[in-house]
Amino acid sequence: MFFADREEAARQLAAALKPLALERPVVLGVPRGGVVLADVIARELGGTMDIVLARKIGAPGNPEYALGAVGESGEVYLQPYATRLADESYLKAETGRQMQVIRERRRRYRTVRPKEPLAGRDVVLVDDGIATGSTMEAAVTAVLAEKPRRLVVAVPVAPPEAVARLAQKAEVVVLSAPADFVAVGAYYRSFPQVSDEEVIEILKRWAVE
Known part of the structure; x- marks a missing residue:
């Protein structure tokens, strides 16, 4: 499966998440690429968006x-x-x-977007893809410590072994888990670097809503 860009991948993930009937979820993006997806998904699901720093x-x-x-x-x-x-x-x-x-x-x-409380909330943890899974595991560990009501890891693409490990700790929604996984960027037609400035602009939009 190939994605045109992060925005298309986010829309497909949002469609896959809707049947879970999450209640006003907090959608956390892993900086920096995951923030682009979290922005789109939070709007599609009627939730709010933040980042995870782990x-x-x-x-x-x-x-x-x-x-x-x-x-x-x-x-x-x-x-x-x-x-x-x-x-x-x-x-x-x-x-x-x-x-x-x-x-x-x-x-x-955080000077732009104060941290969103996670205790008792439905939380979706998003990145633009997973390679080894270590960064996402770190984020999952940190988020679970805040006692969310429900935690869903959502990514467009990841290797099967990483999906299996994460599924032991959280619900996982993944659109593609190729056995011959290469690298996250290989599954996107457009996969530019995301700058700090772009992340800050997204956070600013949510800070005033």
Whole structure:
């Protein structure tokens, strides 16, 4: 399956989400590409839109392999195997590095759009696609800690193994899960980089609604 661009993928995802009958959902986009989809989906579903600021804590020598995650509030969530693969000093340093990224993004984004409370809400977590799944797993971990009523991960394309892992933690809606997955951008005809300025403009629109 190929998508013309992020907007088309978002409309198709919104159509797939409508049968779930989510109640005024908070649609969270993973910066930056996922924010474009979240904007469209929130409007289609009659919800509101925000971003999720969560970062994975990668393993030594293999940063894509998630040992855990750190959320916007600074809470750290480690996988049970984390301490077998990394010592305490590494985990502390890596957590600090990822929190610095979160703080910088929060400085840019939260001055425009204050954080939407998630407790007791229907939440849709959106990105423009999943490759390894580590970033989305970090976001899922952070969002679940806020006790939403319901959490749905929605992406246009992802490899089957990533979908299976995420499905153990949340509902998953995926439009295409090719066994021969290559890279997210390979499934879009137009897949330009999304700038911070574009993200901020989207957040500004929601901040005044």
